Amino acid sequence: MLCRLGRRAQTLAGQVPRAVIRRARGDGDVHEAGSRRGFDRHRRLARHGHGRGRPVTTYYDEVQELKQRYPDRRSAVLPALRLAQAKHGHLSTDALRECAEAIGTTPAYCEAVASFYDMFHLAPVGRHLVEVCTNISCALVGARQVLEAFEQELDVTAGETTEDGAVTLRPIECLGGCGWATIVAVDHGYRTHVQPDDVPGIVQELRDGD
Ligand code: FES
Structure with a gap:
């Protein structure tokens, strides 16, 4: 058998x-x-x-x-x-x-x-993609504040691309790293335990890399 x-x-x-x-x-x-x-x-x-x-x-x-x-x-x-x-x-x-x-x-x-999948872009995106998980585990430890810090640092609203076309910022559903919240995917690489204070450094990294 x-x-x-x-x-x-x-x-x-x-x-x-x-x-x-x-x-x-x-x-x-x-x-x-x-x-x-x-x-x-x-x-x-x-x-x-x-x-x-x-x-x-x-x-x-x-x-x-x-x-x-x-x-x-x-x-x-x-x-x-x-x-x-x-x-x-x-x-x-x-x-x-x-x-x-x-x-x-x-x-x-x-x-x-x-349109069902986040990895497909129906509109143009910037040279860099910053995605902040705002799902439950990340939300509980301040994902909203992290997203707002990116909005302030990049001078965009979530979902928009910076004027120079460098960075697209968007909220995203669970990225599967709930134990390391807040997760931010920067060009598809995960940053873990991200706090609002980390945001200026991440943005500077992207600007330096351009
Ligand atoms: S809820 Fe943010 S990675 Fe799962």
């Missing part, structure tokens, strides 16, 4: 589409990690003056390959949106349309999916 279950589990695991993790770099092109040994390790989005002598594919081609990994083509919408955002900077109307055409669905469907 156990042997039979083991064989079945092995068979099912092989049918689950492999997760695709891509990293945005530079001007928005998408690279596979150099050490990866997957079947598509040499593929890249087209980039001006780059990739000479290597296979170059377009966004559309990339999405066609993604679709083959899923029983339902629309299941590829998340990695396709991720690629579109890396290419366009945010999910503009054009980006959503391009994604929809590549997937074979409607821009409205792509937008509906994208």
Whole structure:
């Protein structure tokens, strides 16, 4: 019996589409990690003056390959949106349309999916992203005051981007670090136990890094 279950589990695991993790770099092109040994390790989005002598594919081609990994083509919408955002900077109307055409669905469907996830941006964002968790654990130890300190330091209201386009500030739901509240994600890296007094230093770090 156990042997039979083991064989079945092995068979099912092989049918689950492999997760695709891509990293945005530079001007928005998408690279596979150099050490990866997957079947598509040499593929890249087209980039001006780059990739000479290597296979170059377009966004559309990339999405066609993604679709083959899923029983339902629309299941590829998340990695396709991720690629579109890396290419366009945010999910503009054009980006959503391009994604929809590549997937074979409607821009409205792509937008509906994208609007559910905090990591997708339907509007332009700054060069840096500061996200303050305001959910219950963080709220109990002063997340609201941390958010207000960022608003004051950056001279924006939460949800806005600074005039120079450097920093977007926004509140966010639980980041999964409740034991280290207040959590602030700075360019997706977590700062723990953040207090209002820490805010000027964090902002200065970002300005120095620009
Ligand atoms: S409530 Fe802030 S990380 Fe969970």
